[in-house]
Amino acid sequence: MMAKGVVTIKDLADELGIAPSTVSKALRNNPAISEETRKKVNDLARRMNYKPNAIALSLRSNRTKTLGLVIPEIVHHFFSLVIAGIEDLAYDAGYNMIIFQTNESYNREVIGVQTLLASRVEGILISLSKETRNYDHLRNALDQGIPMVMFDRVTSDLETDKVTVDDYHGAYMAVNHLIRTGCRRISHLSGPPGLPIADLRRMGYSDALRDNNLEVNRDLIMYCDNFKQARIRTKQLMNMTQPPDAFFTVNDLTATGVIKSLLELAIPIPQQVSVIGFSNDELSQVTHPALSTVDQHGYQIGQASIQLLLDRLMAQGAALPFIHHVIKSELILRDSTRISILSE
Amino acid sequence: MMAKGVVTIKDLADELGIAPSTVSKALRNNPAISEETRKKVNDLARRMNYKPNAIALSLRSNRTKTLGLVIPEIVHHFFSLVIAGIEDLAYDAGYNMIIFQTNESYNREVIGVQTLLASRVEGILISLSKETRNYDHLRNALDQGIPMVMFDRVTSDLETDKVTVDDYHGAYMAVNHLIRTGCRRISHLSGPPGLPIADLRRMGYSDALRDNNLEVNRDLIMYCDNFKQARIRTKQLMNMTQPPDAFFTVNDLTATGVIKSLLELAIPIPQQVSVIGFSNDELSQVTHPALSTVDQHGYQIGQASIQLLLDRLMAQGAALPFIHHVIKSELILRDSTRISILSE
DNA sequence: GAAGCTATTTCAATCGATTGCAGCCTTCTT
DNA sequence: AAGAAGGCTGCAATCGATTGAAATAGCTTC
Structure with a gap:
């Protein structure tokens, strides 16, 4: 048969x-x-x-019931959370997802978008690669009437729906908490300048200091966003004549590097030095002491993104206003920071 | 224009x-x-x-240049590594990937496979959900001549290419190392019985004990595969009159729970108790002490899987023999185990 | 100048499914 | 008994691209 x-x-x-x-x-x-x-x-x-045959139906109806996702790297807890959020809602709405990872390469991003267009996806979700500075490939898609939602790594050069986490505010909250618990020399291990999420977090850090009448000391800010570098930087910083009494890092992995180095130096956390990361990755509950951090709510970002895209698809090209959905970040206090000692 | x-x-x-x-x-x-x-x-x-128009080309040529991936959960370091391995090679071969996550639900797995068939994917990569006991949806696909590769979570009920990690041997190596470094009462925190990967790791544990003339003590084996449970179980086990001197856990997250509890009990690791996990997740280098574990080589599993699928697609339906590719696992020794003290 | 060749171009069918319109067959009406 | 109406079914075009066959134009040749 x-x-x-x-x-x-x-x-x-x-x-x-x-x-x-x-x-x-x-x-x-x-x-x-x-x-x-x-x-x-x-x-x-x-x-x-x-x-x-879905192909034949697509050809005739000009609807593929397929959406495209372009993402820097799947192997990141945050991004995989976003994907999960997108997948779950897309599935419920009857859409397939074609996924491309760019591995942070601009070229692969361009090719990915072109491939998605050739596959006639009905909409595109994208988080820009670290290299991307030119947006013609995306303009091309928009010109063809393909709705697009940018999330997390976005650009203001394009008019699209956007979903980001409030990086600035998250960083501000984190640093503010450090100050309220008595920290005065707070080091920031930051991401590369020019990357919006890193810039925003750095600004949040600086503004929190200023708002509390603390000076922003450039010697305490380093560009360092991974485990290995963090191990080195931490020891350098702790060797200063006036070493920091707290670290705020651009992501959790970097924070774990800080913690590990501090443990090796036998510096008590949080009694002598506090540490706050950013992301609330799985690994933040696993360190000793457990890491205080800022939750980015990746799953919600994914859901908000796909929802904006679905809304626009529903609207059938009607001129909806572009929405920038900012997801609230959340300060998660664990054991790498002190309990609030200053109440106002 | x-x-x-x-x-x-x-x-x-x-x-x-x-x-x-x-x-x-x-x-x-x-x-x-x-x-x-x-x-x-x-x-x-x-x-x-x-x-x-890729759709029109697909209809005419009956080739979609699209493959389907069905996976339990994207938000797992191991699975995201597998996806990355698959993506990278699929991309080079000019294939798009449609991804479905089942969230460990049998129903969603069935629907996912059917959707992929309707989308006329040329091949399917799948890791079975924990619930899956019936394979008619997969037989259906095979009957239609769609090549399939199962990875990690596989079944012997179907004749397909398969890629798994040598769970048994990885567990055996881990436990053997514990014994060689002087551990005698080794507890195993295991996954649910019936899940092949958990069963194989348990067997590797038991056989390593037996081969070293140690008895398999059922009191030291618990079904416990997450962080929270591990915190509880560890304290229970350490309260025994003869507490364990080592833990071998079914995954890394469980191992981190063990480590955290031991730290809280002020039990020195690895001097008094050794710990080995399984997976080599990102978090294993982050604990204190850093976790010894068994690497599953997820990226390679992904690459091997997609390679088998591509080979079969190349062969144009020629009757290639079915291959079961077993990826070697690797014992990664960090600081949660002692240095070998017994040499033979 | 008609037949034959060659270089280009167009026609028409195909992939699988959908859908307005035409047409056929019943049955009812007068 | 002829014509109208209604119920079903089939024809043909369509979606976008490809491709073998047919057609056309231009040119050579005897």
Whole structure:
């Protein structure tokens, strides 16, 4: 049975000795078809396990029920959370997701977007690669009328819906908490300048200091966003004549490097030095002491992004205003920071 | 310019006053077309930013250049590594990936596979959900001639290519190392019975004990595979009159729970108690002490899986033998285990 | 000048499904 | 008994691109 591979409407028609168009109408419950024929067709379709060819349907309807996702790296807890959020809602709305990872390469991002366009995705979700400075590939997509939502790594050069976390405010809250618990020399291990999320977090850090009448000391700010570098930088910083009494890092992995180095130096956390990361990765609950951090709510970012895209698809090209949805970040206090000692 | 949306071959033909078939042949460098026409067509195509409609091509050629991936959860370091391995090679081979996550639900797995079939993917990569006991949805796909590769969570009920990590051997190596470094009462925190990867790791544990003439003590084996439970179980076990001197856990997150509890109990690691996890997640280098573990090589598993699938697609349905590719696991020794003290 | 060649181009069918319209067959009406 | 009406079914075009076959134009040759 069914050695021929895939069953088409024509196969059903031939089997029953009727026209393909009749079969099609019967399957779609067109009222012009008699009850008898309808039943015959449906029965046979079930028996032969007929499934409509989505490709043919797409060609005819010009709808692919497919969305494209372009993402820097899947192997990041944050991004995989975003993907999960997107997947879950896309699935409920009956959309397939084609996923491209750019590995932070601009070239792959361009090719990815082009491939998605060739596949006739109905919409695109994208988080920009670290290298991306030119947006022609995205303008191209927008010109073709493909709706787009940028999330997390966005640019103000394009008019699209956007979803970001309030990096600035998250950083501000974190640093403010450090100050309120008595820290005065707070070091910041930051991401590369020019990367918006890193810049925003650095600004939040600086502004929190200023608002508390603390000077921003450039010697305490380093560009360092991974575990290995953090190990080195921490020891350098702790060797200063006036070492920091707290670290605020651009991500959790960097913070774990700080913690590890501090433990090796036998510096008590948080009694002598406090540490706050950023992301609330899985690993933040696992360190000793458990890491205080800022939750980015990746799953919600994913959900908000796909929701904006679905809304726009629903609107059928009606001119909805562009929305920039800012997801609230949340300060998660664990054991790498002191309990608030200053109350106002 | 280009307000009409997407450019088709017919648009080019109308613009030049020639037939669509001529345009098509010119674009594909058919020798029957004059140099002059070819140039005119290619120039216009570039100017109007013509891109062939992949849907139409798929319908005609019956090739979608798309593969399907069904995976329990994206938000797992191991699985995201696998996806990355798959993505990278699929991309190089010119294939798109449609991804479905089942969230460990059998129903979603069935729907996912059916959707992939409707989308006419050319092949399927799948890691079974924890619930899956019936394989009709997969047999269905195989009957339609869709090649399939199962990875990590596989079943012997189906004849397909498979890629797994040598869980048994990894566990055996881990426990053997514990014994060689002097541990005698080794507890195992295991995954649910019936889940092949958990069963294999438990067997590796038991066999290593037996081969070293140690008894398998059922009191030291617990079903516990997450951080929270591990915190509780560890304290229970350490309260025994003869507490364990080592823990081997089914995954890294569980191991981090053990470490945290031991630290709280002020039990020195590895001097009094050793710990080995399984996976080599990002978090294993982050604990204090850094966690010894077994690397599953997720990225390679992904690469091996997609390679098997691509090979089969290349073979054009020729009857290749089914391959079960077992990826070597690797014991990663960090600071939660002692240095080998017994040499033979 | 008619037949034959060659170089180009167009026609038409195809992939699988959908759908407005035409057409056929019954049956009812007058 | 002829014509109208209504119920079903089939025809053909369509979506975008490809490709073998047919057609056309231009040119040579005897």
